[in-house]
Amino acid sequence: MKDAMAKAAPTGKVTDAPLTDEEIDELLTKLTSEEIEKLLEDTDPDDTHMPPSARCTYHCEKAPTGPLNRKALLNYIYDQAKKTPDQQDYVPHVPGTVRGKKWINPQIQEESLDDFQLDIDLGDEIEMALNDASxxxxxxxxxxxxxxxxxxxxxxxxxxxxxxxxxxxxxxxxxxTKATPLKYYPPEAPNLTNPDEVLEKIIENDEEQKEVNLNNVPVPEKTFLEIFKALQNNKVLHSLSLSNTSLTDWAACNLAHTLEANGTIEKLNLESNNITPQTLSKLFEAINIQESVTELKALNQAAQCLGNKVEMAITKSIENNKTLLKVGLQFEFNDCRNRVAVHLQKNLDRIRLKRIAEKFISRGNATAGYFAPPPGSLPVWKKASTPESEYEYYYSDHSDDED
Structure with a gap:
């Protein structure tokens, strides 16, 4: 290597000019394999212009023992790491002991709170109050x-x-800050209503039983059929709530026949049961016979989606009803939802107008309609006459006196 460098410069001195590619190739041809390996050891491992294989100084000369098994290799490395004992430090570690000089950033100048003084004159009374404050x-x-x-x-x-x-x-x-303790609300008491006692009172037309609440009570289907049959002749019950009672589809069909004959039930709650969409449609058709039901709730049934055909049938039944004011049912289609909302609003307006008419009748206006005002509240208007000349517009006071 030295001989080649010497030949590159005739005077025996290395010039400052960089070597050309031809001179580098000529020098490399004259180097032995051992000299090339030593030359590669002096390369920069961070040189991105060289391939990674050339930047690595370690070269394994052992022959491969077989194909690569990554799992077996990792297990072998873990075992060797566990077997290899840890190297003992020359000086044992003592917690809390600082050896050497601790580095302090000169740009940060820390000042202790003891050296910092705040001189503010608050007055004698305020200082005395703050000194005595807890x-x-x-x-x-x-x-x-x-x-x-x-x-x-x-x-x-x-x-x-x-x-x-x-x-x-x-x-x-x-x-x-501690978490605010949660308020304890006692659990709701279970419904202790006995279906058999309810059935007896319905058959006897008990005047005190105007409402029946069987929510969350497991009622057999046979008892439901007997209750619905007895309700056909009952003239006292106004509210019937059967939410979460495992009401079957067959019992709901019998309830539809009961609603066709019973004209006293006003509120009906059938939420959280197993009624099919077709039976719901029959229930809404049945309440149009007597038109006594003002509130009907039927959410959370076995079938969440009713379908377009059933929703349109229920919508038509509601539009033919003039007494229904509240409907507890989820409509999927916007057309049905809007039509039902508009019709229920019309029913509410009809009741409001009837109430206003009754107030007018109570004041003494027996012939008052829905929009008729009380007698004497409106002035009597005269028919306007055609002026004889254009000057009458400017002398209206004079024309009134003549009249």
Whole structure:
């Protein structure tokens, strides 16, 4: 290598000019394999212009023992790592001991709080009050002044409102806000209504039983059929609630026949049962016979989607009903939903107009219609006459006197 470099310069000195590619190739041809390996060891491992294989100084000369098995290789590495003992430090580690000089950033100049003094003249009375104030008083004062960084949220709300509970005095300045304990609400008492007793009272037309609530009561289908049959001749019951009673489709069909004969039931609740969409459509058709039901709820059935055909049938039945005011049913199609809402609004307006007409009748206007005002409330208007000349517009007072 040295001989080749010497030949490159005739005078025996290395020139500052870079070597050309031909001179580099000529030098490499004269190098041995050992000299090339030593030359590669001196290369920069971070040189991105060289391939990774050439930048690595380690070269394995062993023959491969077989195909690569990554799992077996990792297990072997883990086993060797566990078997290899840890190297002992020359100086044992002692927790809390600092050896050497601790580095301090010269750009940051830390000042202790003891050396920092705040000279503010607050007056003798204020200073005396602050010196005698307790920690809780200082916390309340910080909350009033809006110093959110000094207190927690619970202490701030306690200082702002008199209705809020006082903060725990043991928290102090370094306290952590505690979670507000949840209010305990006792569980709802179970429904203890006996279906057999209800059936007996319905058959006897008990005057005191105007409402029946069987929500969350498992009623057999046979009992349902007997109750619905007895309701055909009952003239007392006004409200019937059968939510979450495992009402079957067959019992609901019998209820539809009952609604065709019963003209006293006004409120009906059939939520959370197993009624099919076709039976729901029959129920809405049945309430149009007597037109006594004003509220019908039938949400959360076995079939969540009713379908376009069933929804249109229910919509037509509702539009033919003049007494229905509330419908508890989820419509999927906007057309049905809007038509039902418009018709229910019309029914509400009809009742409101009837109520207004009754007020007018009570005032003494027996012939008053829905929009008729009380007698004597409106002035009597005269038919306008055609003026004889254009000057009458300007002398209206004179023309009135002549009249």
């Amino acid at each position: 920690t809780q008083d200082m916390i309340d004062l910080a909350g009033i002044m809006g110093l959110h960084s000094l207190i927690n949220q619970e202490q701030y709300h306690a200082s702002q409102s008199d209705k809020a509970d006082k903060a725990d005095p043991n928290l102090g300045w370094d306290g952590v």
